[in-house]
Structures are given as structure tokens and as C-alpha cells.
Amino acid sequence: MAGLDTAPAAEAESEVPERELTMIEAINDALDVMLARDPDVVLLGEDIGYFGGVFRCTAGLQEKHGKTRVFDTPISENGIIGVAVGMGAYGLRPVPEIQFADYIYPGLDQIVSEAARLRYRSAAEYIAPMTIRSPFGGGIFGGQTHSQSPEAIFTHICGLKTVVPSTPYDAKGLLIAAIEDNDPVIFFEPKRIYNGPFDGYYDRPTKSWKGQPGAMVPEGHYTVPLGKARIARAGEALTVLAYGTMVHVAAGVAQEKGVDAEIIDLRTLLPLDIETVEKSVQKTGKCLIVHEATRTSGFGAELSALVTERCFYHLEAPVERVTGFDTPYPHSLEWSYFPGPIRVGEAMDRLLNE
Amino acid sequence: MASEAAKEGANRPRLSLHVPEPRSRPGDTADFSYLDLPPAGAQPRPDEACSAAATYPLCNDLIRVLGEDNRTHGPWNPQLSPDAMRQILRQMALVRAFDNRMYRAQRQGKTSFYLKCTGEEATSVAATHALDFEDMIFPSYRQQGCLIAREYPLVEMINQIFSNRADRLMGRQLPILYSARAVNFFTISGNLATQLPQATGFAMASAIRGDCKLAAAWVGEGSTAEGDFHCALTFAAVYNAPTIFNVVNNQWAISSFSGIAGAERATFAARAIGYGIAGLRVDGNDALAVYAAERWAADRARSNHGPTLIEFFTYRVEGHSTSDDPSVYRPAQEGKDWPLGDPIERLRDHLFEIGEWSIEAHEAMDAELDAQVRAASRAAEANGILGHGLHQPDRTMFEDVFETMPWHLKEQSEQAVRERSVKWPD
């Protein structure tokens, strides 16, 4: 398990066979494991059944586990989330898929007013133990309705957990932990790195997960606990807070520039692993926050506030944020929009020159 | 008592979940024997001012004009002149030629995405001809035929598809998500069904102002499951809004067959019954039936008799888009076996039958259209293709977020321009 500093959960002992998987295969594997282990787990979503999902994340699962465990739904995100709330009320553990994060909005009322608050308003008589999976982020020329990163909308809602993996190993372990969690989890899958890590150089040949850190995935059941960040790269010069695709972009820039950055892959945005963040910033005294989502009221704003509030006397420079621009995701200018190596590199330079 | 009974539930029947499954899958032969296809001409045509209920038998029927004999039949025959029919034929053929060339352009790497409407050309072209030019079109993404029927320039369409520097939408939108106010064609959303309540609202506005414009919306059968479909029809029914809802039932929504949208239980036209509005179910591959039904609904709405829901029964011959491979979820032969034929061939054969068209004329037309599309494509290509630098300048990314640009977007715009100069110092 090269490159993974967090010890895997106890069950994943060293004898457990591992194989190299893409993130898609790792997600498929997690779903397969949970369908086999827990009869309460059901998968529902548009095109996820016979077809296996537009990104193939559920390929083969209907055939293996049956049509009443893995099935296509009508095109209604509101319906998908709403029935998942009802299934949870019965005692099932539904895993709805929203085909693209950009299409989650019709389901927002069921998420915000219902799933997120069921536990609170019924004093835990009812819960919504669902994991909403959805591919998010850009970099595939999908235009404004196949590229968005709406995670901050969900971290703003009390009662939801929000998770973003950045490697196949984490994707499987986090997804299993999310499904086993009794609270509703928004599980955003960075689609740009489904098939390989991405350093932000769109004009260079694409990489596969083969031979990459985090691509070795144990068979069977293991979890990566929610609420625990991962130190993707240990360093002293500055702290980078990132998640999903941007972990790889930041790591690429640090390597290219020879910056001794400590890169923290948050993995769970909420609840946040504040301890790991504090410890790192107190050590380096400098903090760069990177996300692909738009800047204003983005999750970076929350991170920046937390770091400023809690590490103020350790900071040697103002906190920096590198983000997507505050515009809808454009089609032809996708790579001008994307917070790539230049934007990240400039911010690192500014921090180091303080 | 009740809970006692429940405890003894052992002898109650066990519930089971029904998950719809199409009749055939890859490897099977396509089976359309379950379709009940009435003969052309057998359907009554009520007056446009009739009660909504008078249309309800038609929600479970199929309005058809062109028969197997290639002649017109029955009261729905719109009596179009040969010139009018030739124009519809020509535009449907132009849509097909355009689709074929743009599909190839995507495969050649000139753009990121394309989506054809093969087999469904009549549902947009013939329907648009039944509307007035002033009537507002609220399309989904498969209605390129509406633009072509309103003679929107092909070059403009291709500039949008190539996301180049002449694209009026500034390269912002995914290819084919056009906007064309000049021909009363609303900006297309990537999010399904949102156009439906908007169409109702436009029609309500027209009525509020005492105007005479209608709104006509198109949506796929799969998308009727969205909540927006429900509120659009509810509002239209409540306010008797002059709206036409065209549901294009092409049997497939990406990989999901129409049963996943409820087709096993009721037709899509029959949704009208629950809302108390007029409903018609139409052979969508019969351009004359499509024209007649749309015209009926337009005349009805224009005379203040309210909204109509029309189901165009058709078939999506190609994959969903360039990102899709339909051979993994349906029999390859299905499109060829579709019992309602091809809309272009059917209208062509009718014109042959009445002596108003010839094979030579048809072949000459096809060659002409192909040349027209090629020329438009070349002209657009001179303005650039996706990813080759000839796109809109970076600052345009920040325009039109608001009417006037706030400080933070100005700052970000400067950042983008600086990044470009780092990337490409000239």
C-alpha cells in the first residue's frame, strides 16, 4: 500500500490479496462487497442496472445480486432521493446514484429538508442511512452541466456528511465506511481521476492507475474511516489542503517546483479532520487551500476561516486559496477555468516568498 | 386487532418488487409484436374546441395519416400542398445529413460531443411547421429539426458545435445546447425537463398580456418522470395556458427503456387525462400526422381552449449520443425492425405515390443537401474547432455572469489573462 500513511483498518491484514484497480473498479468492488455482506444494501439510479452506469461503476452488479437489489429508476432525482429516504425508514441502506453531481438539484429538497434532518426532527426515531454517490468535477469537456463541484452546498447543510476520495484504495474504503454509516453521506467521485491520476497537464498523455500510489486495493471488506484525513505527502515548507483531483494537481506542482509541501488529502470534508489540519499548519506556518469548485462561499472559505481562527498565531503568511473561477464551468475554455499548475504554482510562490 | 393480525402475517401473501425489463436484449431478435398499431385513417378528429375529455380515446390510440399504401387516410389528413410536403421532406433530409456530418466531425476530434435525432426528424420538423414563427419553442437537446425548420443558419449551429470564436454562445455551452432567440428558440438546458414549466410560464405571460403567441415544449419520454413535468402540466391546466407539450417517446432514455418511465402502465399521452387537459397520441414517424396533431393543438391553444399534451410515438435509431454504445443494452436490429418505418422514406414514398416526386429528384436533393452541409462545415471550421486555440478570448468567460461585472470577477479575469500569458508568451 505504497503512499498510504493511514494504517488500514484491522481487518485488512497483510495476507489479504491486493490487486491494482482503477477508481471505477474500486467503487464497483466496494458496492459488490456491501451487496454481498448486507442484505439491506440496495442500489438505485438512472442507467445503473442492466447497463451498469454511464461510468460503469455498477457494471455486473445487477446480474450478480439481482434486479431488486440493483435497479434502474425513472429520471427523477427528487424521486430517487425521496424513495431512498423511505427505504431507509423501512430499515434498508440505500445507495442512490445521481448520474452527474450537476443533476442533484432536483433532489435537493429531499436531501436538505428530509434526509439531513430526519434524525434530528424525530429525535432519532427515524434515520436516513443512505450514501448518495455522484461523479463530480470537470476536466472532461462536459460543459457546465457535467463538470460542477457543488460540495460546499452540502457541507453547508447540517446533518450531512460529505466525502471525496482521491485514490482507488480510498474510494473503496471510504465508500464502505459511508454505506455502513447511519447518517446520510454525499459521496462525490472525482470523475477526472476515475481512470488515472491527473496532475493538471491536460496536454500531456493521460496516466492510468497502473503503478500509481493508492491503486493497490485489497479484496473483500475494509474501511477507511470517515473524518480522517490522509497526509499524501509529508513536508515542512507549507501545508496544502486539498481533496479529489486537486490532491494530484498539488502534488504534481510541489514535485515539479521542488517545494517541500505537506499535502493533506482531506478525504472527508465533513466532519473535518481538524486535528490533522491544525497540526500541519502549526508546523509549517503556511496554508494553501486548493479546490476546483468556484471560490466564493466555497469549502475553501470554511477551511480558511478555521485555519485562521485556530492557527492564527502560527501563521507566517495569509492563507491562500486556489479555486475555480466564479463562473459556470465553460466548455471551450475549460482549461483556462481549471485551477491548474500555473495558478497553484503562483500561490505556492507567494506563500514561500512571505 | 390490526397489529395482532400483522403478527400472524405468516399466511399473508409475500410482496414482491416489480422491476420492468424490456422484451429484448442484445442477442435477442427485436420483438415489436406487442405493439397495437391501428390502421391509418381510423382515428376520429374532434373539433379543436372540444372538451378535453373528447380527446381521451385518442390518448390510447395512435393518430396516423400515411398508410401502408403510401396514401393519406382519414380526417387527420392535413391536406398539405405538394410544395409544403416537399419542404418538410427536404428539411428532414437536411437534419439527417447534418447529423451524419456532425457525428463524423466529433469522431474526427473537431468537437467533444454530438447527438443525433435519426428516425425522429418528423417530430421536430413537421411539428415546427404547424406553429407560427412567433410561437416560442422550448426544446430539449434532440430538436435540431426545429432550428432547421425555422431556417436557422447551419454555420451558426456548427460554430456552436465546434465551440469556436464565431460561436454566438462564446464557447460556453456543450455542443448542441443551442440558443437562438432570432428564431424564437429558447436556450437549451443540460438539465432535463426544466423547459416544461418555463414553457407554461411563457404561455401564461402571453395570456396575461393578451398576446397571441403560444409556447411549445419538447421533452423525451424518460424525462417525463421529473417533477418539472408534473408542475408544468398542473400550472398549464390550472391557468388554461396556451402551451403544447410534445413528448417524444423514442422508446429509450440512454439505456433505460420506456417501461422505466411508466410505459408498462399507461401511455404518455394518457398523462393528460389526470390533469384534465387535451391529449393526443401520434405516429411520430408519419410527418403528416405529426403536422396535423401539432396544428390541432396550436389552433386549440390559440383560440383559448388551453394546453395539449402530445405523445409522438417513435424510435431512437442511433445511440443516445457520441458517448453511448446502444449495442450493449438493446438488440442491434431494433431500429431496422421498428414497425413504423422511417419518417423520411414514408413522406418520400407518399410524394412518389401521388406523382409529386421522383427518385432522380430525391437523389439530386440528397447530393445538394450533402454539399450544403459540407460547405457550412468548412465555413465554420475556418472559425476554429474545439481545442485548437481559435476560441473566444479568456475574458469572455467572465462576461454575462452578471449584467455588470463585480470586482471579484474583474480580479479573476485578470488572473486568467495572466495565466494565459504565462502559458503562451508571445
Ligand SMILES: Cc1ncc(C[n+]2csc(CCOP(=O)(O)OP(=O)(O)O)c2C)c(N)n1
Ligand atoms: C436532471 C437530469 N438528470 C439526468 C440527466 C442525464 N441524462 C441526460 S439525457 C438522459 C436520458 C433522457 O432520456 P429521454 O428523456 O427519453 O430523452 P431522449 O434522450 O430519448 O431524447 C439522462 C438520464 C440530465 N441531463 N438531467
